Amino acid sequence: SKMDLANALRSAYELFGCEVTFGGSYPGWTPNVKSEILDVLVSIYEKQNNEKPKVVACHAGLECGILGTNYPDMDMISFGPTIHGAHSPDERASIKSSQKFYKFVLEILENIPMKN
Incomplete structure (x- = not known):
């Protein structure tokens, strides 16, 4: 669907006589819903917050797409604090969610299982 949109935009700009080139494409990433690390993080989150986390797929997996191509x-998994206005001059992170994220990361690092 990304290329369909890109080609639709190309067609519109070419109607105005513009030359269109594409660049900067990044690979996609399909999250593994049976991920062992996801199970560990869900368990830690539930312990810290007395509720299940909202596990969703969103656009925030850029690094996972790049790493997953090579490895x-x-x-x-990809996770982080709540971000508002991403990729704009108004981008900002929620302080409350950043504090929660920091506490979460510390416990992950203390409890992450070793792999052989």
Whole structure:
């Protein structure tokens, strides 16, 4: 669907006589819903917050797409604090969620299982 949109935009600009080129494409990433690391993080989150986390797929997996292309067997997830206005001059992070995120990361680092 990304290329369909890109080609639709190209067509519109070419109607105005513009030359269109594409660049800066990044690979996609399909999250592994059976991820071992996801299970660990869900468990820690539930322990800290007495509720289940909202596990969703969103656009925030850029780094996972790049890493997954080079390391296809790597178990990974993408997570972080709540961001508002991403990729704009108004981008900002929620302080409350950043504090919660920091506490979460510290416990992950203390309890992450070793892999052989």
